Amino acid sequence: xxxxxxxxxxxxxxCKYCVTSCPKGVIxxxxxxxxxxxxxAAPQHMDKCTGCAFCAQMCPELAIEVWITDNNKNNTKKNxxxxxxxxx
Ligand code: SF4
Ligand code: SF4
Numbered sequence: 001x002x003x004x005x006x007x008x009x010x011x012x013x014x015c016k017y018c019v020t021s022c023p024k025g026v027i028x029x030x031x032x033x034x035x036x037x038x039x040x041a042a043p044q045h046m047d048k049c050t051g052c053a054f055c056a057q058m059c060p061e062l063a064i065e066v067w068i069t070d071n072n073k074n075n076t077k078k079n080x081x082x083x084x085x086x087x088x
Contacts, residue, residue: 002069003051003079005043011063012040018055018064024048027055053079 005026007018012034018041019027028044041063043049051068056079066079 001051002071003049003053004046004067004069005049005055006065007041007043008063009034009040009042010036011061012038013061014038014040015060016041017058017060021054021058023052023054024050051079 007027009030013036014029016029019029024045026043026045026049027041029039030042031039034040051066053066056062056064056066068077068079
């Protein structure tokens with residue numbers, strides 16, 4: 001499985017929950033403010049992402065979307081846990 005994430009920088013409040021929850025060290029905090037005046041999170045090492053969606057589950061702003069690719073089937077879909085976090 002390989003993962004991919006997208007972070008909506010304008011929703012991000014820079015709490016770093018995603019940074020500390022990612023077991024692979026994929027996410028870092030940027031050095032430029034977003035429009036709300038926060039330093040937003042951004043994926044920095046996407047090649048390490050497994051698509052586990054821990055980051056999306058921890059984000060209080062629902063700013064993160066996660067996709068997983070099944071290498072055997074060669075298809076990409078939104079991680080179910082990521083999608084469920086958006087509904088709550
Ligand atoms: S999906 Fe998992 S591995 Fe990928 S950035 Fe989020 S917490 Fe890290
Ligand atoms: S958990 Fe969400 S709000 Fe907090 S830094 Fe990460 S993307 Fe931004």
